[in-house]
Amino acid sequence: MAESRSALVVDDERDIRELLVMTLGRMGLRCDTASSLADARNQLQRNRYDLCLTDMRLPDGSGIDLIAEISQKHPETPVAMITAFGNVEAAVEALKAGAFDFVAKPVDLAVLRDLVRHALEIDHSRRGSPDVVASRLHGQSPAMASLRQTIAKVARSQAPVYIAGESGVGKELTARTIHAEGGRAAGPFIPVNCGAIPTELMESEFFGHKKGSFTGAHADKPGLFQAADGGTLFLDEVAELPLAMQVKLLRAIQEKSIRAVGANAEAIVDVRILSATHKDLGALVAEGRFRQDLYYRINVIELRVPPLRERREDLPGLSRMILERLAGDQGRTVPHLGEDALAALQDYPFPGNVRELENILERALAMAEGDTLDAADLQLPRLPPPAAASPPAGGDPRTLDPRDTSTSALPSYIEEIERAAIQHALQENRYNKTRTAAALGITFRALRYKLKKLGID
Ligand SMILES: Nc1ncnc2c1ncn2[C@@H]1O[C@H](COP(=O)(O)OP(=O)(O)OP(=O)(O)O)[C@@H](O)[C@H]1O
Ligand SMILES: [Mg+2]
The missing domain is CATH 1.10.10.60 (Homeodomain-like)
Incomplete structure (x- = not known):
């Protein structure tokens, strides 16, 4: 028999408590309720819960404090906050405090059910442990270890994550790992290159369209949001979104619903947003080229994937792993990386990061004769010293854009x-x-x- 799951519902309004308990009860959860912070603390001391839903404003304090306490003392319990409609600040604050998601009042029961489903799918025993993450994202350096830990943590949340880093560092791999280790792993992961969609098709690509809504719309077509329903939408090169589209995207993210081109009603979508760019998004906001409100919304949690030259300890292991994969694909014995080759790699600045390392090794493998790759096989390009060696005036260590x-x-x-x-x-x-x-x-x-x-x- 399946173990029964339980939830704690914290709200000072009786009607809302009853509605939530009824909805969760129908989903097979046993519920306890609390009407104040003190009450909730009490229940949390005595019981373990698979989920906690809390209101923002409680008679003796803020739901945010409860969220912070739960993520400290009961990290195995995902907690979501009920916020006033349109209160983006509160939602963002809750996510930053460690809430895994939020739901706006008046509570839409379909949205609530999606939220509960994802909370229960987070398998805390296996998923999201740094060990599991390590099987995808390689690297022994402290920088990578700390990135893996953060990924393990954010994978459990539904909060938007913004992934910053130079070209080829592993931003997409990071996004895929967050998806695969979280409660949405069974759902789709949909990557979108925002720079590759023509502006005039963008709205229909993202939100879909109805037959006949414009010339060429011969049939209903679902958009990327519908395709990612129940899963993750990865907005790659998010800096490339035109301003008009940024407004529409913001609405979709805030309201968790979209309207297809030519449709007369909004439809609820259940999508987690991850985004990335190699550009300095903060600087683009300052220049007025990226909307501050959207930036604020997608950048609730920011992860920086460090460039390869800041974690040179990773080079030997990473190279071996890549060579094993390449040689395996070609059915060859795995070549050994000579000492001079390793030394050459250690000196190389890698403006193209891990992707460039992959390309270098692939080419070397194709050229090499014996079972040892030496420095000459690598054919490393001669580059002037990287700009990182001379930070821009003002001492702001901006991310180097290769x-x-x-x-x-x-x-x-x-x-x-x-x-x-x-x-x-x-x-x-x-x-x-x-x-x-x-x-x-x-x-x-x-x-x-x-x-x-x-x-x-
Ligand atoms: N830590 C890592 N361990 C193993 N493979 C990695 C790691 N980091 C990156 N890679 C590999 O390097 C390549 C580039 O990674 P990815 O596409 O995620 O980078 P990116 O930051 O999205 O690049 P771009 O800015 O060009 O879009 C991929 O083949 C990926 O599998
Ligand atoms: Mg990428």
């Missing part, structure tokens, strides 16, 4: 030009790859390879 030409990171710069040319050609040819390849004067295979390499969807 795509910025001023850092002379030539390979990344070329990648950027390629990316822009390909994206432009894709748009011109309405995403038909055969025609795009022809327009660019390359083969279909070469285009497919480049799309994959540049991470263009």
